[in-house]
Amino acid sequence: GLVSFENANFPMDQDKRTYHVGTKRGEVANRILSVGDVTRAALCASFMEPPPGMSEVYSYKSKRGFVTHTGLFDGVPISVVSTGMGYPNMDFVVRECRAVTDGELAFVRVGTCGAIQAPPGKLGSVVVASKGSVLVRRNPDAYDDPTVGKYFVSKPALPDAKLSALLESEMRSALNGDESEVVSAMNASADSFYSSQGRTGDDFDDANENLLDEIILKRQPEVVSLEMETFHLLDLARNSRELSVHAASCAIVLAERRSNDFLPADRIEFMERTCCRAALSTLAKASVRDVDGKEAYGDA
Ligand code: R1P
Numbered sequence: 461g462l463v464s465f466e467n468a469n470f471p472m473d474q475d476k477r478t479y480h481v482g483t484k485r486g487e488v489a490n491r492i493l494s495v496g497d498v499t500r501a502a503l504c505a506s507f508m509e510p511p512p513g514m515s516e517v518y519s520y521k522s523k524r525g526f527v528t529h530t531g532l533f534d535g536v537p538i539s540v541v542s543t544g545m546g547y548p549n550m551d552f553v554v555r556e557c558r559a560v561t562d563g564e565l566a567f568v569r570v571g572t573c574g575a576i577q578a579p580p581g582k583l584g585s586v587v588v589a590s591k592g593s594v595l596v597r598r599n600p601d602a603y604d605d606p607t608v609g610k611y612f613v614s615k616p617a618l619p620d621a622k623l624s625a626l627l628e629s630e631m632r633s634a635l636n637g638d639e640s641e642v643v644s645a646m647n648a649s650a651d652s653f654y655s656s657q658g659r660t661g662d663d664f665d666d667a668n669e670n671l672l673d674e675i676i677l678k679r680q681p682e683v684v685s686l687e688m689e690t691f692h693l694l695d696l697a698r699n700s701r702e703l704s705v706h707a708a709s710c711a712i713v714l715a716e717r718r719s720n721d722f723l724p725a726d727r728i729e730f731m732e733r734t735c736c737r738a739a740l741s742t743l744a745k746a747s748v749r750d751v752d753g754k755e756a757y758g759d760a
Pocket residue numbers: 495496497544545546570571572573653687688689
């Protein structure tokens with residue numbers, strides 16, 4: 461049927477569901493695993509138990525394609541939310557999940573990325589953004605103004621130090637003995653998979669031939685991974701009132717940008733399983749304060 465929304469400033473429907481992600485209070489846990497696609501979200505849900513009193517993990521798919529799964533991992537309530545791609549989508553997820561929860565929020569992202577320095581970001585490794593993330597944005601004003609730079613690189617936004625260290629150590633134990641490595645580095649989130657990640661082609665005048673070496677790495681030599689959402693997550697967390705949002709992020713290296721190698725499907729599958737489980741374990745162990753100011757689960 462027809463659904464009406466109220467309040468143009470922060471629209472919610474009559475059930476108090478948010479406008480894009482579509483969830484309401486009670487459906488979202490204070491520990492959120494954010495992943496790019498719905499298949500990865502379903503994989504994460506397959507590792508969880510149903511919430512108390514339910515026979516299945518709770519799932520909600522919004523009209524805009526955001527999927528939320530809420531259940532238990534190691535007995536602790538966790539929600540997995542598919543973010544889609546790009547920072548406007550991360551903005552919907554963080555703000556709308558914040559609006560339907562109380563107390564502290566812990567966000568962990570498990571994404572995929574390209575590596576611009578390998579080593580250390582070898583194909584199939586996982587890069588934890590423990591040194592933060594910068595934003596790389598194409599500057600449309602450069603179209604007809606040669607005096608402005610074609611690409612903007614921000615200063616880094618840092619993760620929550622404790623949450624990021626916990627994520628890194630959970631990744632290390634999960635991958636102990638495996639050929640894949642855990643890399644601690646800086647990430648760059650771009651506003652395009654193509655232009656602002658230095659991919660070249662004949663169809664558009666992106667003027668990005670020297671972006672990786674002369675712009676990004678010259679400014680931030682520790683950048684190893686390139687993806688599209690981490691900066692915005694960390695930026696919103698540091699701007700959250702009373703710092704109620706804590707965030708950390710990692711990404712599996714699918715693409716080696718120098719050699720142009722791409723990770724084979726069986727390794728992608730293995731790394732998604734392993735890293736998503738490790739991220740769920742991180743969230744279950746993380747210290748997150750509930751509305752009464754008590755530690756709700758976790759002891760890290
Ligand atoms: C681009 O292919 C997408 O992959 C990366 C980028 O951030 C972008 O969203 O992450 P996800 O696999 O989490 O979507």
